[in-house]
Amino acid sequence: MDILRLEAWYDKNHRKLLFRESKNPYLIWVSEIMLQQTQVEAVLPFFERLIQKYPTIEELAKSDEVTFQKDVEGLGYYRRFKNMIKAAKIIVLDYQGIFPNSYEDLLKLPGIGKYTAGAIMSIAYNKPYSALDGNVIRVLSRYLGNSEDMRMEKNRKILDKINQGYIEKATPMIYTQAMMELGAKVCRPRNPKCEECPLNEHCFAFLNDQREDFPILTKLKDKKEFNYITLIIQYENKYCLRKRTESLLEGMYEYPQYEIESISNIVNDFEDQGIHVSYYQYQKTYKHIFTHQIWNMHVYKVIIKEKVLDEWILMNKEDIITIPMAIAHRKIKI
Ligand code: SF4
Structure with missing residues (x-):
């Protein structure tokens, strides 16, 4: 060289x-x-x-x-x-x-x-x-x-x-x-x-006129696609968020989300845990593409009563902008 x-x-x-x-x-x-x-x-x-x-x-x-x-x-x-x-x-x-x-x-x-x-x-x-x-x-x-x-x-x-x-x-x-x-x-x-x-x-x-033939890279597997029900949960004028423990986006805050087919399954599950859901309404579906996966986030607004889960953190709406949050969730309008 x-x-x-x-x-x-x-x-x-x-x-x-x-x-x-x-x-x-x-x-x-x-x-x-x-x-x-x-x-x-x-x-x-x-x-x-x-x-x-x-x-x-x-x-x-x-x-x-x-x-x-x-x-x-x-x-x-x-x-x-x-x-x-x-x-x-x-x-x-x-x-x-x-x-x-x-x-x-x-x-x-x-x-x-x-x-x-x-x-x-x-x-x-x-x-x-x-x-x-x-x-x-x-x-x-x-x-x-x-x-x-x-x-x-x-x-x-x-x-x-x-x-x-x-x-x-x-x-x-x-x-x-x-x-x-x-x-x-x-x-x-x-x-x-x-x-x-x-x-x-x-x-x-x-x-050898092969400039784009290198480097040789075998095809990557297709991105894995996830469908989530993502919840903007309101409890006594505050919002429930959770801090991620998963390796992807670990430590970032997010709205609670579940890989489950229907909102009614989540409502039933909440009720079983003593959380009363007094209102829920579908808002919008957001899509976010990561390097190796795609999230489709079907967002619902939910109002709950009685109690919240231990893993949730209650926040005022104006404080949400101050916490670290992945762009996938930051783009969700509440
Ligand atoms: S292929 Fe890359 S390294 Fe080779 S001449 Fe072109 S720019 Fe330079």
Whole structure:
């Protein structure tokens, strides 16, 4: 690979993103976690707000899960932010607030895997550690003409080793960012701009006119579809919400919802538990598409009397906007 040409291309062409101009491991960590599964454009306003509110790891460690989840509401994949708070507290307590500078120590922190550790080590500390994400997989698969299935861990490991070999011959902080930028702006999933690419002289996919044939990815299973009856439950002028314990959207608040065919089954079930339903009315059906599943939420307004379930939290209508809530439920009008 012509690494010098790649690095020169990056130097001249990269976007001036706030987090790409920094060598601060804290900022690099925050940005890399936010960029997981999320587009740069969506991340930028959140990133700016977060680093204003939490300019140092000490400030972040003082926050709590609920406040932080509210700060990042809308970005999805909330487990990563729960892990961020945990990791920030560990860094302050066990490392006196100094971001670890060893790959092994980084991997011990919640939510930091090989990719994030590699990105921090190479970008912040200029150490040669591979950071192989989806963008880099695409660039290398095309460049090398790799015909293995990149959904398989063993094939990604082989590519990771190849990437490690390249970064050892490069300036790590530039190489990692150059590969990320190349994947995002030039070697795009559709219509890669090969004519502008610094790797085009030796790129297998370009030279063989197979640019969109790589990476090889076996088809994913169809998204699983769920039908929920979602309840806006009113009890004495307050609303009943629950905090999710399921791994998807864990810690976010939601209106209680049930994977059940009819509202009358829920009403009967409530009555059996001593909750009297004095009114219910269908409102509207909302649809939300996640990466791996689809929710169809058939929303009912319900008024109850006598008691509420232990797992419900009673809230005033105006307070609902202040709690962390997944977009799937935030869009429900009450
Ligand atoms: S030449 Fe085209 S296909 Fe090859 S790495 Fe560059 S942009 Fe991707």
